[in-house]
Amino acid sequence: MDALKNRILVDGQVFPGNILKVDSFLNHQIDVALLQEIAKEFYLLYGKDGVNKVLTIEASGIGIGCAVAGAFGCPLVFAKKSKTKNIAGAVFTSKVASFTHGNVSDIIVSQDFLKKEDRVLIIDDFLAKGNALVGLIELVSQAQAHLVGCGIVIEKGFQGGGDQLRAKGIRVESLAIVESMDASKGNVAFRS
Amino acid sequence: MDALKNRILVDGQVFPGNILKVDSFLNHQIDVALLQEIAKEFYLLYGKDGVNKVLTIEASGIGIGCAVAGAFGCPLVFAKKSKTKNIAGAVFTSKVASFTHGNVSDIIVSQDFLKKEDRVLIIDDFLAKGNALVGLIELVSQAQAHLVGCGIVIEKGFQGGGDQLRAKGIRVESLAIVESMDASKGNVAFRS
Numbered sequence: 133m134d135a136l137k138n139r140i141l142v143d144g145q146v147f148p149g150n151i152l153k154v155d156s157f158l159n160h161q162i163d164v165a166l167l168q169e170i171a172k173e174f175y176l177l178y179g180k181d182g183v184n185k186v187l188t189i190e191a192s193g194i195g196i197g198c199a200v201a202g203a204f205g206c207p208l209v210f211a212k213k214s215k216t217k218n219i220a221g222a223v224f225t226s227k228v229a230s231f232t233h234g235n236v237s238d239i240i241v242s243q244d245f246l247k248k249e250d251r252v253l254i255i256d257d258f259l260a261k262g263n264a265l266v267g268l269i270e271l272v273s274q275a276q277a278h279l280v281g282c283g284i285v286i287e288k289g290f291q292g293g294g295d296q297l298r299a300k301g302i303r304v305e306s307l308a309i310v311e312s313m314d315a316s317k318g319n320v321a322f323r324s
Numbered sequence: 325m326d327a328l329k330n331r332i333l334v335d336g337q338v339f340p341g342n343i344l345k346v347d348s349f350l351n352h353q354i355d356v357a358l359l360q361e362i363a364k365e366f367y368l369l370y371g372k373d374g375v376n377k378v379l380t381i382e383a384s385g386i387g388i389g390c391a392v393a394g395a396f397g398c399p400l401v402f403a404k405k406s407k408t409k410n411i412a413g414a415v416f417t418s419k420v421a422s423f424t425h426g427n428v429s430d431i432i433v434s435q436d437f438l439k440k441e442d443r444v445l446i447i448d449d450f451l452a453k454g455n456a457l458v459g460l461i462e463l464v465s466q467a468q469a470h471l472v473g474c475g476i477v478i479e480k481g482f483q484g485g486g487d488q489l490r491a492k493g494i495r496v497e498s499l500a501i502v503e504s505m506d507a508s509k510g511n512v513a514f515r516s
Contacts, residue, residue, distance in 0.1 A: 161437040162400040164393045190383035195390045195400070201356045208354040208387070214425070233406070245353040 133173050133307040137322055139166065140286065140308060148315045150260075150288065158285065159192035159257055164199075170307060171199035174255070174283040177305045178204075181280045183253040185209060187246070187272065189228070189239060189264055193256045196285055200255050209245045211268060213237040224274040228267035239267050246275035259284040259306060262293025269302070281305060288313075289323050325365050325499040329514055331358065332478065332500060340507045342452075342480065350477065351384035351449055356391075362499060363391035366447070366475045369497045370396075373472045375445040377401060379438070379464065381420070381431060381456055385448045388477055392447050401437045403460060405429040416466040420459035431459050438467035451476040451498060454485025461494070473497060480505075481515050 145153040157163040183204050188197035189211045201208035213228075214237065223240040230237060246252070254268045265282055272279045281303030287294045289309040297304050309323035337345040349355040375396050380389035381403045393400035405420075406429065414435040421428045438444070446460045457474055464471045473495030479486045481501040489496050501515035 155434065156436065160401065160404065160434060162390060162393070162402070164390055164400060165397075167390065168394070191386060191402070191404075192382075194383060194386040195402075198354060198356055198359065198387045198390050201354070202360070205357075208356060209352065210354070210383070210387075212352065212383075242347065242352060244348065 133170070135166070135169060136285070137308050139163075140310075140320060144320060146313045146315045146318050146320060150291065150313065151315075152286065152288070152310065152313060152320065154286065158196075162195045164195075167196055167199040168203075170196060170285060171203040173307055174200050174253070174305070175203040178253055178280060178283065181253075182251045183280050185246070185250045185252050185277075186255055187211065187241070187252050187268055188255045189213070189268060192258075193264075196257055197255045200253070200283065204253070207245075209241060211239040211241045211271060213239055224271045226267040226270040226274075229263045239271070241271050241275075243275070246271060246277055248276045250275065250277040251280050252277050253280050254282045255284075256282070257285045259287040259294050259304070260291040262297055265293065265297060265304075269297075283307075286310065325362070327358070327361055328477070329500050331355075332502075332512060336512060338505045338507045338510050338512060342483065342505065343507075344478065344480070344502065344505060344512065346478065350388075354387045356387075359388055359391040362388060362477060363395040365499055366392050366445070366497070367395040370445055370472060370475065373445075374443045375472050377438070377442045377444050377469075378447055379403065379433070379444050379460055380447045381405070381460060384450075385456075388449055389447045392445070392475065396445070399437075401433060403431040403433045403463060405431055416463045418459040418462040418466075421455045431463070433463050433467075435467070438463060438469055440468045442467065442469040443472050444469050445472050446474045447476075448474070449477045451479040451486050451496070452483040454489055457485065457489060457496075461489075475499075478502065 186201040222243040284306040287306035311323040378393040415432040476498040479498035479501045503515040
């Protein structure tokens with residue numbers, strides 16, 4: 133998606149430790165108009181696949197997840213990272229190691245909101261080693277729902293998580309795949 | 325907002341401890357179509373006030389914040405609850421005690437995304453004692469930005485936070501104000 137790649141080149145910042153900071157438009161300040169364009173792109177990719185539920189994970193997946201659910205005319209469900217007073221009853225649960233936060237979280241979805249008959253599109257803002265996706269796929273599997281595929285805004289291709297999932301036969305569509313980054317020069321190169 | 329109040333009456337669940345669970349449509353599973361209607365309502369209330377930035381707090385404010393920012397054609401900024409690897413540089417910061425999670429969080433916004441010239445609408449899904457709003461208002465104040473007002477989806481009027489802020493001259497608009505709840509009967513009564 134050219135508009136997204138251009139935005140990454142103009143406004144993204146590369147930091148040591150393979151960190152690509154896009155918080156001026158994607159995950160701290162959000163350019164909602166760009167989100168709408170991203171959602172349309174996912175609809176072009178998955179619009180004929182009978183998706184009836186979008187699944188993401190808090191916090192930074194929620195904005196893009198809402199936009200995509202709007203494009204598909206279906207609800208968004210977001211997995212929560214810790215058990216709060218407000219989740220009662222039976223849940224599906226798995227674990228996710230966070231690259232950004234440097235910790236491991238339990239993630240949960242109420243069994244009320246993922247059902248056997250659901251056709252699920254998993255959406256997230258970033259894909260690096262794939263930990264969040266693996267955790268979300270596990271939730272879909274526990275629900276015995278059908279996983280249509282995954283839609284990622286920015287994949288760090290050089291960290292391998294996306295290709296590992298593709299090798300297992302899971303459909304993973306990323307709108308921008310970063311092949312390499314250089315913090316010393318601030319360069320970002322995309323997979324063609 | 326009648327559609328919202330009706331939805332609360334039909335799908336909301338009341339639990340002991342003044343908990344109103346609306347996670348089938350607002351903060352776990354999200355009815356994106358309802359979110360769009362809610363956003364339109366806030367635009368009716370604040371559309372002539374020159375809002376150029378919507379501010380909310382992760383996680384459950386992000387969905388409604390995105391919808392409202394879309395209605396206003398401006399960016400959303402969401403305050404983060406912990407310092408991650410991906411926030412570098414100067415930040416505004418305050419503290420928020422969470423009714424739902426039973427803890428106190430530092431909340432932060434990068435100084436890049438709240439500026440003196442901004443006219444800010446604060447959006448959140450819930451208002452009870454007002455802790456989150458007070459923390460967000462403090463961030464706006466640190467930025468020396470102009471606070472246009474606050475837009476809340478569901479206010480628990482009996483917990484007093486909204487009225488305390490109104491008494492200080494802050495404009496707080498809530499689309500549904502719950503005046504009382506009864507967990508034993510499952511009743512919810514709205515302020516008229």
